[in-house]
Amino acid sequence: MKMAQDFEQKIKTALQEECGSILVSNQMKQKIDEEIYQNQEEKRMKHFSMRRVVIGVAVACLFLTGAGYAVGKTEGFKSSLDFTKYRKYDSFEKIAEAEEKLGYEVDCVEQFSNGYTFVGAEKQGVDAMDENGKTTYTFEQLVIEYQKADEPEISLYIEKPIETFEDTKTPDAVRECEGITVEYDLYTYKCVPTDYELTEEDMANENRDDYFISVGSDEVEISMLSSVTWEKEGISYNLLGFDLTITPEEMLAMAEEIILAE
Amino acid sequence: MKEEILVEQMKNGNKDAFDALYEKYKNIAIHTAYLITGNLADSEDVVQETFVKVYLHSTELKSNSGFKAWMMQILVRTAYRMGKKKSREFPDEETVNRMENGTEISSLEQVMQLEERRKLNAVIRELPIKQRTVVILFYYNECSVGEIAKLLGCMEGTVKSRLHTARKTMKKILEEEKENFV
Numbered sequence: 001m002k003m004a005q006d007f008e009q010k011i012k013t014a015l016q017e018e019c020g021s022i023l024v025s026n027q028m029k030q031k032i033d034e035e036i037y038q039n040q041e042e043k044r045m046k047h048f049s050m051r052r053v054v055i056g057v058a059v060a061c062l063f064l065t066g067a068g069y070a071v072g073k074t075e076g077f078k079s080s081l082d083f084t085k086y087r088k089y090d091s092f093e094k095i096a097e098a099e100e101k102l103g104y105e106v107d108c109v110e111q112f113s114n115g116y117t118f119v120g121a122e123k124q125g126v127d128a129m130d131e132n133g134k135t136t137y138t139f140e141q142l143v144i145e146y147q148k149a150d151e152p153e154i155s156l157y158i159e160k161p162i163e164t165f166e167d168t169k170t171p172d173a174v175r176e177c178e179g180i181t182v183e184y185d186l187y188t189y190k191c192v193p194t195d196y197e198l199t200e201e202d203m204a205n206e207n208r209d210d211y212f213i214s215v216g217s218d219e220v221e222i223s224m225l226s227s228v229t230w231e232k233e234g235i236s237y238n239l240l241g242f243d244l245t246i247t248p249e250e251m252l253a254m255a256e257e258i259i260l261a262e
Numbered sequence: 263m264k265e266e267i268l269v270e271q272m273k274n275g276n277k278d279a280f281d282a283l284y285e286k287y288k289n290i291a292i293h294t295a296y297l298i299t300g301n302l303a304d305s306e307d308v309v310q311e312t313f314v315k316v317y318l319h320s321t322e323l324k325s326n327s328g329f330k331a332w333m334m335q336i337l338v339r340t341a342y343r344m345g346k347k348k349s350r351e352f353p354d355e356e357t358v359n360r361m362e363n364g365t366e367i368s369s370l371e372q373v374m375q376l377e378e379r380r381k382l383n384a385v386i387r388e389l390p391i392k393q394r395t396v397v398i399l400f401y402y403n404e405c406s407v408g409e410i411a412k413l414l415g416c417m418e419g420t421v422k423s424r425l426h427t428a429r430k431t432m433k434k435i436l437e438e439e440k441e442n443f444v
Contacts, residue, residue, distance in 0.1 A: 007433065008401070014382040015402040019293040022302065028310060029284060035314045 089121040098123050098142050104235060106158045108144055109261045112254050114246065116146040116154055128162070137162060154241040156258070161236045169209035175252045180230050182255045184248045186210065187225040191217035228255045269326040272317065280317050287330070288313075290403070291337055297398045298341040300387060308344055312337040334403070335413045338395060342414075345391050378436065385435045386428075393428040396421055 089098050092110040098121060099105050111117045121144040127135040141159035148154075171183035190202070190213045198206075198213075205211040212225075227240040228251045239255055265286075271279035291312060295305035315336050323332050386397055399405045399413065400421075407425070411418045 007429075010379065010382060011386070011397070011401045011432070014379040015297060015386070015398065017379055018383045018386075019296045019402075022292055022296050022305075024288045024292045024309065025306060028288070028306060029281075031310050032284070032313045032317075035310065036317050039314065039318055 088123065092118045095121060095144070102140060102142060102160075104160065106142060106235065107232065107237070107258050107261050108156060108158075109257055112146065112257055114148070114250055114254065116148040116151075116254065119145045119147045121145065126159075151245060152241050152243050154239060154244065154254075157236075157238040157240070159236050160234060161231075173248045173252060175256065177230075177256045177259050180232055180259055182228060182230040182252055182259070184252055185227045185229070186248070187212055187227065189214065189223045189225050189242070191221045191223070193217060193219060196220065226251055228252060230255060230259070232259060265329060266326040269320070269323065269329045273320045273323070273326075280313075280320075283316075283329070283333075284313055287333060291333075294334070294337060294398060294403060295341045297386075297402060298338065298391070298395055299345045304344050305341070308337060308341045311340050315340075331409065331412065334405075338399065338413050342391060342395055345395075378439075381436060381439055382432065385432050389428055389431065393424045393431075396424040397428045400425060 089095055095106070095108060101123060109118075121142060123140055123142050125138050126141055128137050128139070129135055139159060139162050141157055144156040144158070146154045146156070169185060172186050173184035175182045175184075188205075188211045190205075190211070192213060202213060206213065223242045224244075225240060225242055226244045226246075226248070227238060229236070229238045231237070237255070237258065239251065239258070244251070265283070268279040268282050272283060288309065291309045292305055295308035295312075296302060299305050299308060312333065316333055323329060386394060389397065395414065396410055399410045400407070405413065407418050407421045410421045414421070
């Protein structure tokens, strides 16, 4: 018994001796604090970017029907097509090919009465993402571009919605056309670099329905997004453009022309 | 301040409370991690990872009084994972020097004791990680068999069996050493 106790004691002493003089380095706590800070920052950035924004490229920033929150799990959308480089359907006649691929017909015009004219279209896949950035499903949308002299470009996004969105923003203007409600909204878009730290003002703006912060630009850029949305025969339409010079009434008139197009 | 209060404060995001808990447990954490992983660099990584997890996941701790056990569970599992992944670097020159310089040798008996402890540590280091971890938690951290089972997420019988096998191995090697020495 005594021998067994001695042996047990020897193990304890040996282990204590083995590590007794080891001390935690002075930098350890600093490293821990830094890692905690980084982790919290990443989470915060991820949270705000996923909640209200789009991590897209070029103009294909956002397509949320009614720009509300998803009723389901979707917290954001991601696409990665640069429309300035790819325009598969480069003539208005080729829209028929796109319709064939999509499996449904779409409403669109070649030229608007205000002078905006068709320049090209592309079909793209869009990933719907949950709050962790995981793709929950993918859908296709058609994007048609319109240009007018030196005016900012206007894009028409068309898709068959997979999930319903609860509208949280009151439209800035509404028009009825052929029994279809067309809504106009104006949003502020703030694009920021990935290492950007949110200001108190940003945090307050985050709670607004008309303010979006997106991550991915080289420097802080603020743009105004004009958006007109409607739904016809189960297909969603979103006509939008950044920093447009045309009035909300003109935008609504353009939507009307699309709805009435043959 | 009472530990449970500190834990509650940490759960509410109080960094000072976290700092106080870190100060209290940093030494036991680095020692345990060192004994399991077998080298200083890895043990520092383990302690760092452990305390980061402790702070970021503190709200997951159900009972504030169970903080130490919960923290040790994170540490042991992190160290265990790292110890398994990396090859051990013993005998560590640093350790040998520390032992040689830090111990006053005044008699033949002390020389033999020192040699025996050194050998014992060498044997522990060579134990399979599952046995080694149990030995460290039992003898160094003075955890009970039940506590170890909880920490490692295994049955008490498994802990007893690992302890038994480890003791047998250690005794056998030490006896062989003694015979060779005589």
